[in-house]
Amino acid sequence: MLGRSGPTPIKVERRFPLDLHKSALAIRQLYETAKVERWSPEKDIQWESFDATAHEPGARAAARRVWSRRAWIEYTGLAETPALVIRFCLERDREADPKYFLTVRNTEEAWHLECFHRYAEACGGYIERPDNAQWEPLFNQSLYRDALDAELGIDGYVFTHCAFVDGLECELTRAWRDNARDPVARAILDRCLVDRQRHAEFGWLYAQRRAAMLDDVQRAEVVSALVGHIEHVEFAGYSCVGLATVLDATAEIADLAVVAQAGLGGISADAEVELFADHLAESRVRLADLGVMLPLMHHARLGAV
Amino acid sequence: MTTVATTTSPTILDIPEARFPVRLGVENRRIRDLFHTATRLQWNPATDIDWDELHPEQYSQAQREAARMYWSRRAWSEYGAISESPALQIRFCHERCPPDMALFFSIRSQEESRHAEVCYRMAEALGGYFEQPAAVAYQGSVATHGIRKIALDPEVSLEGTIAALVCAAEEIAFDVFRHIIEIATNPVARQIARMILRDETRHCAFGWAFLEQRMPQLSPAQKDVVRGAVVNMIEKVELNGYHSSWLAPDSPAARAEERVDNVTWEAGLGATTEALEKPVFLRSIVAMRQRMHDDWGIDIPLFTHPKIATPF
Numbered sequence: 001m002l003g004r005s006g007p008t009p010i011k012v013e014r015r016f017p018l019d020l021h022k023s024a025l026a027i028r029q030l031y032e033t034a035k036v037e038r039w040s041p042e043k044d045i046q047w048e049s050f051d052a053t054a055h056e057p058g059a060r061a062a063a064r065r066v067w068s069r070r071a072w073i074e075y076t077g078l079a080e081t082p083a084l085v086i087r088f089c090l091e092r093d094r095e096a097d098p099k100y101f102l103t104v105r106n107t108e109e110a111w112h113l114e115c116f117h118r119y120a121e122a123c124g125g126y127i128e129r130p131d132n133a134q135w136e137p138l139f140n141q142s143l144y145r146d147a148l149d150a151e152l153g154i155d156g157y158v159f160t161h162c163a164f165v166d167g168l169e170c171e172l173t174r175a176w177r178d179n180a181r182d183p184v185a186r187a188i189l190d191r192c193l194v195d196r197q198r199h200a201e202f203g204w205l206y207a208q209r210r211a212a213m214l215d216d217v218q219r220a221e222v223v224s225a226l227v228g229h230i231e232h233v234e235f236a237g238y239s240c241v242g243l244a245t246v247l248d249a250t251a252e253i254a255d256l257a258v259v260a261q262a263g264l265g266g267i268s269a270d271a272e273v274e275l276f277a278d279h280l281a282e283s284r285v286r287l288a289d290l291g292v293m294l295p296l297m298h299h300a301r302l303g304a305v
Numbered sequence: 306m307t308t309v310a311t312t313t314s315p316t317i318l319d320i321p322e323a324r325f326p327v328r329l330g331v332e333n334r335r336i337r338d339l340f341h342t343a344t345r346l347q348w349n350p351a352t353d354i355d356w357d358e359l360h361p362e363q364y365s366q367a368q369r370e371a372a373r374m375y376w377s378r379r380a381w382s383e384y385g386a387i388s389e390s391p392a393l394q395i396r397f398c399h400e401r402c403p404p405d406m407a408l409f410f411s412i413r414s415q416e417e418s419r420h421a422e423v424c425y426r427m428a429e430a431l432g433g434y435f436e437q438p439a440a441v442a443y444q445g446s447v448a449t450h451g452i453r454k455i456a457l458d459p460e461v462s463l464e465g466t467i468a469a470l471v472c473a474a475e476e477i478a479f480d481v482f483r484h485i486i487e488i489a490t491n492p493v494a495r496q497i498a499r500m501i502l503r504d505e506t507r508h509c510a511f512g513w514a515f516l517e518q519r520m521p522q523l524s525p526a527q528k529d530v531v532r533g534a535v536v537n538m539i540e541k542v543e544l545n546g547y548h549s550s551w552l553a554p555d556s557p558a559a560r561a562e563e564r565v566d567n568v569t570w571e572a573g574l575g576a577t578t579e580a581l582e583k584p585v586f587l588r589s590i591v592a593m594r595q596r597m598h599d600d601w602g603i604d605i606p607l608f609t610h611p612k613i614a615t616p617f
């Protein structure tokens with residue numbers, strides 16, 4: 001966790017007995033489905049059909065920035081998911097199913113990352129960092145450390161990042177896809193959406209599985225993890241730049257408007273904020289069903305959400 | 306309240322993330338190609354193995370029992386790569402290595418899941434997977450190769466870790482798998498070994514491709530660290546029986562595991578024996594030593610083991 005003075009504590013593994021039987025059947029089914037629905041960014045996306053000349057230079061420039069930013073977000077999974085796999089292995093008596101599933105999730109994240117990078121390249125060139133360096137700390141969350149930190153409960157992590165955040169990414173992807181007219185952007189987002197639906201389903205299934213086992217202290221930790229992430233990361237504009245109030249997101253908001261208008265795989269910043277608010281409201285209901293009461297939070301512009 | 310054991314050694318986790326610039330272009334073409342090849346050649350243990358060809362009823366109870374234990378042990382070994390090797394991917398991101406490496410490792414870990422799954426399914430099909438060795442004393446040989454701790458330790462050379470894990474340990478495992486394909490008679494055992502071997506080909510190639518790029522940039526002292534890591538992996542892990550039961554320290558438990566291998570081999574269900582594997586193992590060490598000398602300019606010393614008559 002940020003602010004720690006000493007080394008990050010990591011749990012010690014007890015390897016045996018090693019249970020590899022199916023126990024979380026719905027999650028095992030997600031793993032089986034993911035193996036069957038495997039795809040290839042090289043083979044399954046018709047990259048050659050992208051016609052750069054069909055789009056105004058301004059639209060292409062906005063798209064390369066929007067898709068580059070998506071790549072920076074997706075990059076998180078390259079270190080975070082391996083950490084989460086390890087954490088599941090370090091926890092006593094955790095099922096094999098989520099471990100298997102997460103290894104497939106990580107491959108899918110790598111495919112998304114390659115696609116986002118390649119699409120940004122096609123639009124004029126991938127950009128390696130934000131124009132405004134003030135955005136950078138928001139991406140440098142060290143989630144891989146939080147996933148392995150023995151002092152942070154894995155349940156709070158799963159509720160927050162696997163259920164809430166992956167659910168948000170899924171809904172955003174669906175909206176981007178629905179508004180994409182460019183066939184390559186649409187094909188990429190089609191593939192991503194199928195994967196991300198599984199990722200979000202995994203998060204909620206595992207949250208549901210764990211919910212009944214949580215005591216009051218652990219529930220409070222889950223709420224704290226969710227609130228901390230939403231207030232400090234999402235409200236700062238990480239997933240939806242339209243939520244930013246401290247950082248200047250004028251340029252990013254303008255880019256989204258152009259990309260949405262051009263059909264290059266985006267929606268307006270306002271539409272993203274609306275989608276976020278809906279997702280938060282729906283998640284609050286789902287969490288309450290699991291006995292996790294997410295309080296209203298204060299956003300500087302939206303007020304209580 | 307249960308006290309949970311933790312380690313509190315300094316690790317790369319203690320250093321704040323600094324991901325920018327996020328480089329995503331091709332920086333190591335060979336490794337990027339391995340990632341794409343792996344994407345094309347994915348397979349599914351549930352559907353791509355002809356399980357109907359196993360015919361466990363054709364084997365005696367003793368043979369099925371031994372083979373169950375053998376394939377369970379293989380599953381434990383593959384599981385180690387799920388539980389530990391992903392730490393290397395964190396290290397690649399942390400050190401901002403060529404992006405091809407983390408991309409490739411994302412699918413490598415999935416392949417390790419497939420390997421654990423297929424070995425587990427084989428044990429189940431033979432009568433049931435075992436969750437642990439029959440004797441606690443044998444756990445020390447198969448519990449861990451220690452890669453997670455090493456990968457997260459900022460003081461341990463990444464080049465040495467890859468050289469030890471991939472170019473040494475995985476090369477040996479590769480040669481032994483190829484040997485098992487040659488001697489197993491059961492079609493399912495052979496098919497499983499072939500599918501795993503196909504993935505392992507890429508796993509090994511990754512290590513050499515990475516070090517081909519890195520070794521010319523290392524100082525003599527850094528190369529000596531690589532050499533030490535390889536020697537340590539061979540002496541402390543491989544010669545302790547991590548992959549081959551006959552190399553484990555002599556004990557009633559180790560002898561029992563060897564009997565398991567012998568019975569499984571006799572049945573043609575996938576294992577090998579000390580007599581058959583020893584020359585394969587020795588040739589693997591010789592080939593590895595030669596390649597490390599030729600490609601990297603480092604000299605791996607001779608090793609000794611109580612079950613091998615002369616230094617090798």
